[in-house]
Structures are given as structure tokens and as C-alpha cells.
Amino acid sequence: MKKLYGIVGLLVVFSLALTACGGGGGGAFKVGLVTDMGGIDDKSFNATAYAGVEKAIAELGVEGKYLESTQQSDYAKNLQQVLDEETNVIVTVGFLLGVDTATAAKANPDQNFAIVDYAYPDCWPGAVEGKECGSATELPNVLGLTFATDQAAFLAGYAAAASTQTGKVATFGGINIPTVTIFMKGFEAGVKYYNQQKGANVELLGWNTAANEGSFTGNFDSLDDGRSFAESFVQEGADIIMPVAGPVGLGSAAYCKETSACKIVGVDTDWTVSAAEYTDIILTSVIKNMDVAVFDAIKAAKEGTFKGGVYVGTLPNNGVALAKVAGATAELTAELEAIKAALIDGSLTVDSMLK
Amino acid sequence: MANVLELHGITKRFPGVLANDHIDIILKEGDILALLGENGAGKTTLMNILYGLYKPDEGKILVRGQEVEIHGPNDAIARGIGMVHQHFMLIPVMTVTENVMLGVEPTRNGIFLDRARVAARIRDISQQYGLEVDPDSYIKDLPVGIQQRVEIIKVLYREADILILDEPTAVLTPQEVEGLFKILQTLIEKGKSIIFITHKLKEVMAVADQITVLRGGRVAGTVKPKDVNPEKLASLMVGRDVNLIVTKQPAQPMNTVLEVRDLYVRDERGNLTVNGLSLDVRKGETLGIAGVQGNGQTELVYALTGLLPLVGGTIRIADKPVHHSAPRNILERGVAHIPEDRQKHGLVLSFPIHDNLILCTYYQPPFARGINLQEQIIFKNAETLVGQFDVRTPNIYVPAASLSGGNQQKVIVAREFSRPIELLIASQPTRGLDVGSIEYIHNRIIEKRDEGAGILLVSSELDEILALSDRIAVMYHGQIMDIISAEDATKEYLGLLMAGIKPAEAAAPTRGNRKQKKVERVF
Amino acid sequence: MSDQAIQPVEVTPPGEDPKKGTRGKIWQALLVPALAVLTGLLIGAIAILAVGENPLEAYGALFAGSFGTPDRFIEGFQTYFASGDTSKLLRAIYPITESLVATTPYIFAALSVALGFRCGLFNIGAEGQVLMGALCSAYIGYSITGLPAFVHLPLAILAGAAGGAVWGMIPGYLKARFGAHEVVNTIMMNWIAFKLSDWLLKGPMQASGSRPVTPNVEATAELPRFFPDPLRLNWGFVLALAVAWLVYWFLFKTTLGFEIRSVGASPDAAKYAGMNVTRNFVLVMAIAGGLAGLAGTAQVLGVDHWVGQGFSSGYGFDSIALALLGKSHPFGVVLSALLFGFLRSGATRMQSMAGIPIDIISIIQGLIVIFIAAPAIIRWIYRIRAIPVSDEAMRTRGWGG
The missing domain is CATH 3.40.50.2300 (Response regulator)
Incomplete structure (x- = not known):
């Protein structure tokens, strides 16, 4: 019990001392x-x-x-x-x-x-x-x-469509909200533009602008969800995935690194910097x-x-911006530069591809 | 012979209780010392001191003449003192060998468990002391009697030469008790010394060399079996003269209160354990159900009280069919039930005594008004019952778990008897209790009979059946072998019935007042 | 000895005053949790040191963030007495009111788990029940207009309790009817609630506009606040205290509570005594669900006024720790909820002023729970003798149960 009193006493002194400090410096x-x-x-x-x-x-x-x-x-x-x-x-x-x-x-x-x-303003009538x-x-x-994330995501979609081996790419989001889906819309537009230009038929899983529907984890924090979404996309045949769900995407990246079955398109930052451990499976990143x-x-x-x-x-x-595309051919790099220029001068728009 | 163990002036106080008061005990080499006492007399405290679980406040312990301090079970073992607990400390899903080696696992090359070496030693020990235990069998497959031998082996394996057996016969059948006594004899022949804790007088008379009787935390006397008789021992234990023979007036049977016809019940594992049983109990009489444990008695009682569903048959209590009734409806028909397992079914151990005393009636006036519990009335009720039924407790607010077995049983009896009852179903009502409590509970049961309640007594103690019953039914393989009048019953005849042997009609003694169904399955 | 012994005849004075015994028990019951909290804070201080910060400064900020600072109180009173201006005074009491705001949902959710424990049930589903309570209250709160507050508010509160109750009752029924373990089913119900809310917030319950949130509840459904903005303390806190008292009364003073406690402490004995064990499972899970639902209700009607995705981040899970900490006793639960509420609330300031990550609070909470769950550690550290006859509150059965 003596020990107990000692500790209690110490804490009393402690807490008295605490109240004395606090308050930040000014200037x-x-x-x-x-x-x-x-x-x-x-x-x-x-x-x-x-x-x-x-x-x-x-x-x-x-x-x-x-x-x-x-x-x-x-x-x-x-x-x-x-x-x-x-x-x-x-x-x-x-x-x-x-x-x-x-x-x-x-x-x-x-x-x-x-x-x-x-x-x-953000108010709507009523x-x-x-x-x-x-x-x-x-x-x-x-x-x-x-x-205007969709512009960069457009480039990423094009790059992904050009890089896929299986003819299928995928994306998923955290929650179905505009700041998330804008990535997915741009990505979809990029894929469609590639198909149109090359007469290809690359398929996009996980998002459809016309239906405003797609795959969402429902959260921005479960790495497990990221892993299982990636796994199911790979099973459906996709080999490039863009997770738009914050750290959830790290779970997808981990899955791709372990299985080497897929590559990731990072979002928000350049993932070869912010998640450098996954550099070898990162195709590119949509930088915001x-x-x-x-x-x-x-x-x-x-x-x-x-x-x-x-x-x-x-x-x-x-x-x-779009980060450097890993393993891009000179041809792809040139095409991306051209698309970027077209997007900037307005001769190509994201929306036009989603009609 | 030399004294292997001496206790001098051992005193242990707990808040409010003087559990051991200057106790002196001497165990001679090669002796069986019986430590006799009622529950709460201080036996367990004393043994826990010896086993190092408690530290005595005063007194000293001498092992082979040397004063020692024992700091815990490992220390006790190291000094050759081993304990066989009343409740076995065995892991059912492990083998005998694994249980024995638990805590002292020998290894090969430092990593691999050396089961073979342990098994060999177990065979040695088993052989030497006539224990007949197979080291490779699983504990869960062994009967209780053999499990106890495993406990003994654990102690012998650790090379103890002073064995303490705490109530070793409480869980055994009469045959197993015989077996245990033989083992004890072998053990002392091989030089071990034994302290045998019990409250059963006959056992003490049968095996002990010395008897030390404890009462209220003190030594009430140390005697040799040849100098005393059971009555003398009982009065030493209880502190007053005890009447070991139950006296009762002849029964005055009235109308039938319980009528069971063609009852079939499955146990929880789905085995048909009550197999076409019929019986009647009339008000004012006691029907005893004798039989070796596990012949369907438990399921019979569960079915009667609504705790197990019937597969077939009818049950009528006070002329109303109850075979589909919920337990509460049956209780409300005036049925009192003293359950077989008092700690599991009879009490909520963590609840205070006052709540246990209203466990079946809490929702009725005067204990409840609407849904409001009437605390003051509940407390008063408890104070009254604790006084009336002589429950020894510091107060009514302590949890039931803190009471001794005898006092726990008194709480149950007090609760069940405090309601107006037509039928009492008492299952093993005195199992594990001391003489004083047994006498008390027996008298209460007879009192209830004389007040006009019907009594159904289920007991595996033949003496108890013979002492209390007016008629005796013997149960075997879920059926009634025979129902006979208690006056005509002999132990021999009952014993045959219990073994499933139906002697020829001519050899049977006079019949009781109801013939039972013919039993086909006899082997 | 007569059959009428049920009628107490003469009262022998009790050997010991029960109240006196109770007081000793309360002190005993509080000692270990109190020491667990102190020890948790001490080890937390070491963790703060380890990340290179000053624990004195951190705990100073924690204290100021949860209770306020003396100088602000002095300033507040001075201004008030000088000019009658209450604004400074309100600023002084802001931290303490925020702590009580944080405490409110904890009380409800922890009462839910504690009630389950008392009946031997492990309600891991409080999280989902909180969410359902919030959604139901929000729905009634925004969809009905034109009702007077004295009708609308009770209706919205009841809706929340009912939503949680349904969410709790389903696992309770599954256990009673099919013996399905409530741990598994409550976890499943959590997921259903999460996914259901995602769908509702993007569809039927979404406010116009793009955000996945419900519309705001009508003013008539709001739990009134005691002070002007930004002080958010509201009647929800009072409601929580009242409900805690109600749960106490229900558990310990009524026949239903007696049954629940009997079933929790010994289902076999309860069955023997004629109690309907399975009915109690359903009843308790429903009430527990309702209590957890009220946590969501209080949060929606009193604090947020709308529900968005990720509404409840862990009230339901924290509440398991709180129930353990409070020994599954309603009053203990209120105390432990206050502790967690004040810690959580103070952590904001600690994070801001001292730069300590908010996670340190989770560490401290975790330590406290460990010490509560393994009181032997605390007894060993402080050399306290164990209570001889244990009367542990939590008696959930294992998977076989």
C-alpha cells in the first residue's frame, strides 16, 4: 500500500504542475x-x-x-x-x-x-x-x-488501356461521391478514347458513368477491402487497377506485389514516391x-x-498531372503528350468521350 | 514409528473467522490418519496450509522432525507432500500420461516430450500399487474411480510419500470405494503415509489407524477406531449427541399426487434413458428410488420437473397433466425440487443468499409488487429462513458460493420448503454433506411427509433410501425393476435388483402396494 | 416449520448493516479501475516521452482540453460580473461541455453492452445498432414536418430506440430459436447495417445535393441545447443519465432484471427456477439494441442533426471496453463513459497544443482496458489483496453456450 500512496501522491503533484503550463506561444x-x-x-x-x-x-x-x-x-x-x-x-x-x-x-x-x-456557393434551390x-x-x-482530376485520369486511362496485357482494366472507389468518381470518369474516358483511336476493345471494370454505378468499398480505411477488390478484379481478368479510396489502395498494391498479377494506377500523389515499396508494380499515378x-x-x-x-x-x-508511365514506349509517351495538349486547348474533352 | 508430519498449534484467522485454532496433528509413518469433521470445521483450511496455499498465523509444521515453511504446492511436493483434490485437476482430452507429466514434462534432446519414459513409469507405479491404469487411455473415457487413481499416480509420480486425500469417496460408487480402500492399504504397506479427509463415519472406522476429529476449527479429539463407535465419533464431530437412526412414524398415505405412466425420456445426448417407466407417489408417503447412478434417475427427475421434454408417456401432478408444462407451471402446482447438482441447478452461486432464497418465487407477492422487487421483504424472508433452517453464514448478503456445501444445501431446502408444496422431488439430497447436515435434512424431509406432502426421493445411497422411504422402487436401465415396501426390503434383495437381476417370484419378499410392469431386459 | 413460512414472521436484526457492506464493496470495486486508469496514464506518459514529447505538457493540454483552464474561468466570471457578458464564461466552460457531449453516446452504447453481459450475452453489435438508431431517428426527424416538438422529438427518440432494438433482437431471436451464437450474428448485423446505411445515404435517404448524407432533422426533432452555439451540450446527456438510472432500476429492482441476472449468472439454475432462458435472450438483446440505438439517436438529434457515411467510428466497439471497465454496472458504466469522453475530448487539445497524435489516447484507453481485464496485474503492481469471493460481472459463456 505504501507504494500506492507514493504513486497517488506523485500524480497529484503531476496534475497540479500540468494546470500551470499549457497555452501556446504567440507571434x-x-x-x-x-x-x-x-x-x-x-x-x-x-x-x-x-x-x-x-x-x-x-x-x-x-x-x-x-x-x-x-x-x-x-x-x-x-x-x-x-x-x-x-x-x-x-x-x-x-x-x-x-x-x-x-x-x-x-x-x-x-x-x-x-x-x-x-x-x-454550394447551395441548391431549397x-x-x-x-x-x-x-x-x-x-x-x-x-x-x-x-480537374478527370483530365489527368483521362491520360491514366489511355496509358492503362495501352499497357494492359489482358484487355481489361479496372477501377474502384471508396464512396460514390463526386471527388472520387471524377477520377473514375476520367479514367473511363481515357480507356474509351484509346479504343476509339486504336480500334481496340479494352474493357473497364468497376465503373460506368452512364449508369453512375461502380465498385465501392464503402470506406477509406480498410486495406483488406483493397486486397479483396483487387483479387476479384484479377479473377475477372483485369491486370491494371486504379483504386480511388486513399489507403485502401495500398491493400490492392500489396496484393499486386505479392502475386505479380496486376499493376496499380496510384491516385492523389505519385505513389512511386509516397508508397515507394510498391514502385515495381505501379504503372503511373494520377497526381492531384x-x-x-x-x-x-x-x-x-x-x-x-x-x-x-x-x-x-x-x-x-x-x-x-500524370506521373511518369512505367515502361512506356516512345510512341505512348508521344501520344500522351498529344492528348494532354488537346485536353488543354479544349479540342478534346472528357465529357465528349462519355456521351 | 517415526512421526513423518507434525502440526503444532496451527492457527489461521480470516476476517471474522477463526478457521484453525491451535490445531495439533501427528501423522506416523505408514499410518492412515483420518481427519474427520463437518463442513466448515476447518479441514480444508488446514490442508491448504499444509499444501502451502495459506500461511498460518501461528504454529509450526514439522516434516520428518524438521521444522519447515511451505510456500506453495511445488514446495509441498518437494518435501514429499502430495494432494489428491476432491475435484480432479485433469484435462479430459489428454491421455493419462500427458496429464501425469503436465507441469514436469521430461524431454528428449531438450525439445521432444518423452511420453514413453513417463508411460513406463506410470506402468511401474500402477503395477507396484495395484492401480491398474492404462497410461495411454484418455481421461474422458475413464470412470470416475479410475480418474481418481490417475490423481494418485500424479502424486506418486512426483515421489510424494505423504498423501493427502480430500474427501476421496464423495464421488465414488460403493464398489469404487472398496477399490480405493484396497489401494490405500497397498500404499501404506509400501511405506507411504496418508491423511484421509472425510466426514463419513463408516469409512473412517474401516480404514483409519488414527482419527482426529475437528470441530469449529479446533481438535475435538484424537482416537483410535477400536476405541470408538460411529455414534461417539458423530457426537465428537457435531458437539452433541447425534441420532444416526432416522425415526419416523408409519406413513399415512392419502390420495395420489404424482402419477407417471409409460414414461420415455432421452438424455441430452439423445440416448433413451427412461424407458417406459410408471410409478405413483401418494401424499403423506415417501417413495425411494434406488439404483446405481446413471440408470435414468437424473432424466426421470428432469422430466418430472419439466427440464427435459418427454418422448412419450404421461405425468399427472395433483390430477392435472403436466407432461407438456414448462418448469414454472410445474413448480406452481406445488412441486418442490431439491436438484441433484446443487451448484449447477440449485443455486446462482454469485447471487447473495437472500436472492437465492427467492429464486423460484421472486415474481410472486410478497416479493414482487408488479415488477418491483420488494427488497425489505426479501431481506426479512432471508433472515427468517436463515434462522429457521440454521444456515451458518455471516449474513444474508454474502454470495451463495461462499457457503459450505451443507449450508448451500440448507439454503435450497429452506427455499423449497418455504413454499406450500404438494410434492417434493429430492434428488441426492445429502450427497457430500456432513453428518449434522444429513441428520437435519432427513428430519426435514420426514417432517414434510408427515405434513402430507408426497416425497419422491432419488438417492444412490442405499442407507438413505432405506432410512427414509416407505416404499422403494429400484431403477435399472430406465425401468422400474420392482417396487417393494420398505419394511420388507433387504439390502441383498435391493442389491440384486440394482444389478438388474430379478429373482424368481417366490424368492421375492412381500410386494409393495403397486405392482410394476414386467421387465424384459434382464442380463 | 410450516408451509406458510413464506410470510416472514419475526425479523431478527441483521448481523451487519447491508449498506455498510455495500459501501466497502463500492470502494473495493472502484479501487482497481482507478489504479488502472492511473497506471494507463503513467505508461501513456512513457509513450509520450518515447515519441520525444513532454508528457507534462501533453497531459496539461489533455486536462485543459477536457475540463478547461482556470484562467479562462476567472476571466469568464470577471467579465460576467463586470458587464453581464456571458460570452467569455461560455468560452471557459466549452471544453467541459464538449467532454459531456463526447460522453453521451458512450453511456448509451456501454449500457447496451453491459446489459448483455449481465445476461451472459456478448453484444458486439452495438456498432450496427448505433447506426440503425441514428438512421431511424434521422428519418423521423427530417421526413415528418409540422409536428410540435413535444410530439416530434419523443417520436424521433423512440424511432431510434426501436431501430436499434430490432437490430439487437434479430441476433437474440436467432440465438434463442436456433442456438446461433450472438457474437457471430451481431457482427453480421453490423455489416448489414454498414452496407444498408451506405445504400440509404446514396439513395432513399440522401439529401439533395451530391454529398452522401441525410437531410438535416427538423428543429422540432432536435434535442434542445443548453447554451448558444458553438456549445453543443444538450438534453441527450441528461437523457443518458436518466436511462442509466432506469437500467439500474430495471436490472436490480425488478423481477425482469432478477431473471436477466439469474440467466446471466447461471442459465441452468435459471431454468431450474422456471425462468424462460431463451425469452430472456431475445428480451435482453432487444433492450440492449435499443440502448445502443439511443447512442445514435442522441448523436443525431443532439449534436450532428444529420447522418453521413462513417457516422459511428467505434462507439460500439469502445463500449465493450467501457462495459468491462464499469463492471457491467450502470453506474460504473457512467463513470467509465465519463472517463473515455473526457479523454477523447481532451485529446483534441492535446493533439493541437502539444502535437501528440490522437492515437496516444487509444493507447491509454487500451492500457486501461488491459489492466481492467487482467486485474491481477494491478493487484500485483500495487500489492492489493484479491477479494476472496469473486463476484465478476461478466459471465458470458463460451462458444458452446
């Missing part, structure tokens, strides 16, 4: 990032956005931190926490934070926000502002960071330069040039 330019439920280690979405913050820490000397959300009710709370700390720029990630970010932005008009993959949608008007203190966009927003805020509105990442402004 520095502060950036706070709030993740969605995927968490900071999703090697995708949240991770990429935070990479922009880290870049700002390194290059601009700002103070940065992140808050992970683990459930729906955390969004408002985490926003409240960063607001409470008098942060200079608040970055929120994902459409799920759309309403809470708008609410916080309206309540704190002097506070700068950037939201990844979302933009205002929607209740502040509940079902964030804002009916553009918010002067919020910069929405959106990406969220980190660049986030960094630019922070930089603008620090320099006092921050403006609300919508930023769209595209092929020309390098907001989206």
Missing part, C-alpha cells in the same frame, strides 16, 4: 489543418494536403499543426479548437467539412480558410443554408481548392497537387494577398 504565423475521417496517415487526401502545410513550415517558416477527426461530430469541435488558438489560416480537407467550414467562416469573417476539394449546404454565396474569406494548392494558399495569406473564391487545379497550371 508566429499559424496554420491549422483539420482532416476528415481518413486521418493524417491516409497517404492520400489528408496526407497530401498536410504536405502543403509542411512545405510552408519549411519554406515560409510558419507554425503548422493538424487535428485529426475520427468521427462526424469532431469536425465542428476541431474547427472550434483551431479557431480558439487564433490561427492565421485554417485548412479543412474534404467535402464532409463543407458545412462546418462555411459556418465557421461566416462567424469569423476575419479568419482565412482554405478547403480542399470543395467550393462555395437547401437550408448552414445545415444542408454551407453557403448560398461566395465567401470572401474562403478559398475553395478544386481539381493538393499540396501545391495548399502551399500557395498559405503563402498568399502570409503575404497578405489571400483572396476567397475558387481555385481549379488543371493540367496547364500543374494542379493535376
